[in-house]
Amino acid sequence: MTVEITDVGVDLGGRPVLRGVTATAREGRWLAVIGPNGAGKSTLLKAVMGLLPHTGLITVGGRPVRDLAPRDRARVLAYAPQSPLLPPDMTVHEYALLGRTPYIPYWGRESARDTETARAVLDRLDLTGLAARPLERLSGGERQRVVLARALTQQAPVLLLDEPTTALDLGHQQQVLELVDRLRRDDGLTVVSTLHDLTLAAQYADDLLLMSGGTAVAAGGPGEVLTEDLVTRHFGARVSIGAGPAGRPVVHLRRPTG
Numbered sequence: 001m002t003v004e005i006t007d008v009g010v011d012l013g014g015r016p017v018l019r020g021v022t023a024t025a026r027e028g029r030w031l032a033v034i035g036p037n038g039a040g041k042s043t044l045l046k047a048v049m050g051l052l053p054h055t056g057l058i059t060v061g062g063r064p065v066r067d068l069a070p071r072d073r074a075r076v077l078a079y080a081p082q083s084p085l086l087p088p089d090m091t092v093h094e095y096a097l098l099g100r101t102p103y104i105p106y107w108g109r110e111s112a113r114d115t116e117t118a119r120a121v122l123d124r125l126d127l128t129g130l131a132a133r134p135l136e137r138l139s140g141g142e143r144q145r146v147v148l149a150r151a152l153t154q155q156a157p158v159l160l161l162d163e164p165t166t167a168l169d170l171g172h173q174q175q176v177l178e179l180v181d182r183l184r185r186d187d188g189l190t191v192v193s194t195l196h197d198l199t200l201a202a203q204y205a206d207d208l209l210l211m212s213g214g215t216a217v218a219a220g221g222p223g224e225v226l227t228e229d230l231v232t233r234h235f236g237a238r239v240s241i242g243a244g245p246a247g248r249p250v251v252h253l254r255r256p257t258g
């Protein structure tokens with residue numbers, strides 16, 4: 001399902017946080033939203049999820065998100081927020097199973113298929129051994145994988161991931177990003193993620209959207225957006241950009257000389 005964002009604006013606390021943002025996440029592709037702190041990346045994801053009032057238009061599969069009832073929205077969009085509040089006493093398995101809520105009839109119980117879906121996702125994220133553990137007794141990286149597990153259990157065609165790898169060690173970063181990419185390829189999922197690591201964004205995303213000061217300042221393939229000029233201008237960082245695997249850009253921080 002394609003996500004179309006057209007001339008979107010969001011005000012928070014009486015202040016414009018997004019202005020005139022237009023972007024497309026095409027079906028079966030991965031769009032990485034990059035930009036400095038405070039650029040509006042998380043706000044854009046929340047607006048796409050229908051969690052914030054916005055001007056302009058956001059459609060998923062041609063339907064405006066603002067018109068979707070919560071249950072319908074949860075069947076097309078799965079969202080893994082950056083640092084959600086987790087119910088401390090709930091177990092990992094119970095939390096992952098929450099992703100099945102949009103499919104469980106009102107007053108009904110989860111089916112064997114729901115339980116199996118949650119179990120399979122926990123397995124793919126190395127969480128089986130923690131299934132019975134209460135959420136309050138997890139490390140930061142384990143918690144982040146559990147939040148992703150809940151989103152994947154939802155089996156929605158569009159996956160919105162806010163900084164999915166910040167708390168993860170190198171091996172788990174790769175595991176999570178590879179899993180998401182495999183689901184994108186095998187099931188045709190559309191992925192929209194914020195990512196601070198520009199090299200990782202370039203490795204995994206098909207398209208990049210560079211946000212700065214609440215507006216979209218550049219969009220295109222990794223090679224088009226990750227130029228030394230744009231990165232220096234919007235991140236205020238000195239970088240050198242080289243060619244990495246498959247010719248995708250690799251961003252190195254460069255120390256000032258002298």
Ligand SMILES: Nc1ncnc2c1ncn2[C@@H]1O[C@H](COP(=O)(O)OP(=O)(O)OP(=O)(O)O)[C@@H](O)[C@H]1O
Nearest residue numbers: 012013015017035036037038039040041042043044
């Ligand atoms: N509830 C709120 N009320 C007022 N301003 C807010 C609110 N939430 C966020 N903001 C402001 O909106 C701007 C964009 O925030 P947002 O979280 O979208 O940025 P971001 O690009 O995701 O940043 P980061 O890289 O630091 O996660 C920031 O200036 C932030 O201070």
